[in-house]
Amino acid sequence: xxxxxxxxxxxxxxxxxxxxxxxxxxxxxxxxxxxxxxxxxxxxxxxxxxxxxxxxxxxxxxxxxxxxxxxxxxxxxxxxxxxxxxxxxxxxxxxxxxxxxxxxxxxxxxxxxxxxxxxxxxxxxxxxxxxxxxxxxxxxxxxxxxxxxxxxxxxxxxxxxxxxxxxxxxxxxxxxxxxxxxxxxxxxxxxxxxxxxxxxxxxxxxxxxxxxxxxxxxxxxxxxxxxxxxxxxxxxxxxxxxxxxxxxxxxxxxxxxxxxxxxxxxxxxxxxxxxxxxxxxxxxxxxxxxxxxxxxxxxxxxxxxxxxxxxxxxxxxxxxxxxxxxxxxxxxxxxxxxxxxxxxxxxxxxxxxxxxxxxxxxxxxxxxxxxxxxxxxxxx
Numbered sequence: 001x002x003x004x005x006x007x008x009x010x011x012x013x014x015x016x017x018x019x020x021x022x023x024x025x026x027x028x029x030x031x032x033x034x035x036x037x038x039x040x041x042x043x044x045x046x047x048x049x050x051x052x053x054x055x056x057x058x059x060x061x062x063x064x065x066x067x068x069x070x071x072x073x074x075x076x077x078x079x080x081x082x083x084x085x086x087x088x089x090x091x092x093x094x095x096x097x098x099x100x101x102x103x104x105x106x107x108x109x110x111x112x113x114x115x116x117x118x119x120x121x122x123x124x125x126x127x128x129x130x131x132x133x134x135x136x137x138x139x140x141x142x143x144x145x146x147x148x149x150x151x152x153x154x155x156x157x158x159x160x161x162x163x164x165x166x167x168x169x170x171x172x173x174x175x176x177x178x179x180x181x182x183x184x185x186x187x188x189x190x191x192x193x194x195x196x197x198x199x200x201x202x203x204x205x206x207x208x209x210x211x212x213x214x215x216x217x218x219x220x221x222x223x224x225x226x227x228x229x230x231x232x233x234x235x236x237x238x239x240x241x242x243x244x245x246x247x248x249x250x251x252x253x254x255x256x257x258x259x260x261x262x263x264x265x266x267x268x269x270x271x272x273x274x275x276x277x278x279x280x281x282x283x284x285x286x287x288x289x290x291x292x293x294x295x296x297x298x299x300x301x302x303x304x305x306x307x308x309x310x311x312x313x314x315x316x317x318x319x320x321x322x323x324x325x326x327x328x329x330x331x332x333x334x335x336x337x338x339x340x341x342x343x344x345x346x347x348x349x350x351x352x353x354x355x356x357x358x359x360x361x362x363x364x365x366x367x368x369x370x371x372x373x374x375x376x377x378x379x380x
Contacts, residue, residue: 035072043076047242047256051235054259055279062334064234064302071236083240084170085132088185088213100140103362108147111154120146127175142175148187149177151360157190164222167248170213189219191359192297195366196323199353203292207232207283207319209311210299214241221249221275230276230291232283242277249275280311286318289371294319298364301330301339308344316347322369325358341365 035052038044052072067090074086099105109117124143129135152161165180166172174181193216207230211217217229231241238257246254255273260266263285270276294315300308315322330339346352346369355367 035069038072038076041076043079045239048072048075048236048239050259051239051257051279055234055238055281063332066334068234068236075236075240080170080240080243082131082171083213083244084172084183084185085130087236087240088170104360105144105147107360107362108144108151112147112150116150117147120150123175130173131171133173141173145173145175145182145184145187148184148360149175149182152187152190155191155194155359157194160190160193160219160223164219167218169244169247185215186219188361189215192216192295192323192325192366193219193223196293196295196368199368203321204228205290205292206230206295207286207291207293208295208297209233209280209283210237210296210302211241212237212298214245216295216297217241217245217275218248221245221252228274228276230278230283232278232280234279238277238279245275283318284314286314288317289320291319292321294322296322296324298325298327300324300344301326302332304332304335304337305339305343308339312345312347316350316371320371322347322350322371323366325361325364325366328357328363328365341367347371 039049052068071087071090074090075083078086112120120143123146124139127139127142129138130141133141149161152158161177161180161182164186165177166174166183166186168174168181172181172183172185174183174186176182204226205228206220208216209232211231211233214231217231221227221229231238231245233241242254242256246256252274253272255266255269255276257277257279258266260282263270263282296311300311303311324344326339326341326344328341331337332339341355344367349372351370353368353370355365358364358366
């Protein structure tokens, strides 16, 4: 049936309909099928199945258990080649940007000149339609993306934009800026990078919790080729980031996820690898002070309080610093838990460098903590 519909409708119309179904009907009218329902599907990658079977759901909120099923369903139905217009919308790609009254759109418009706004509208009017969105929605989303680009130039990110573009892998919601693609995901990563590096950029190793598909890893590894990057996540996000970054950075040594029980079994390979993929349980086996910086962007506020405390305890032990970004207030669906900034405790002996409202995402705050002792993070 899938092949028949593709043939009759054509690639763009088929995926536009599939995307609309997942975003509207599949989102509101029913729960997604349990991921086990796809275990025998011909497009179910054995690597993903291995992660799902071995990682389990211990400590994961009910909200993320259901979102895991939804993400697997979208990945199977729409393919890895389209994940930036499907699964990524469940991470940090704000589909709310289709609303002209959204605070992020209003923020950008209020911080730009009328000439910048007119330019963004002009560029968006001739920009291509995205496969999973109708033309009008595509153009408005692109308008907001061009606004973001102009804002970054004002914020001093021109040198980064010259070096890095949005990879085409995953069919991104992107616009063309000269020879490069530019996306809101790339823009958000640049904002976060600026917030981190204003206080030093001497770090040689980064561990990111809840990395999504790897947007921050892509930016940091592009700007710092010698950086050691560890991603800690649950599937299918762990699977997507592993496949995505492995294809982009083919010249790097990759430690792919495996179900090891003792860190000593893999220590030599771990130390030799440039990019590493672990589960939360495996993160707990890392050595003390083995990482310069931990990142946690748009993930802690989706966890139960006891899980947040467990992460903070591990971060305090293994890392020299922590940057995290959360909603100012979050109600976790299904768990009936409300989280605010006070629910993210400053580790004992650590120093809070700042905690402030985010640029553009004004309903978020970002914070940077410095750990005990010398930390490469804060060396200029």
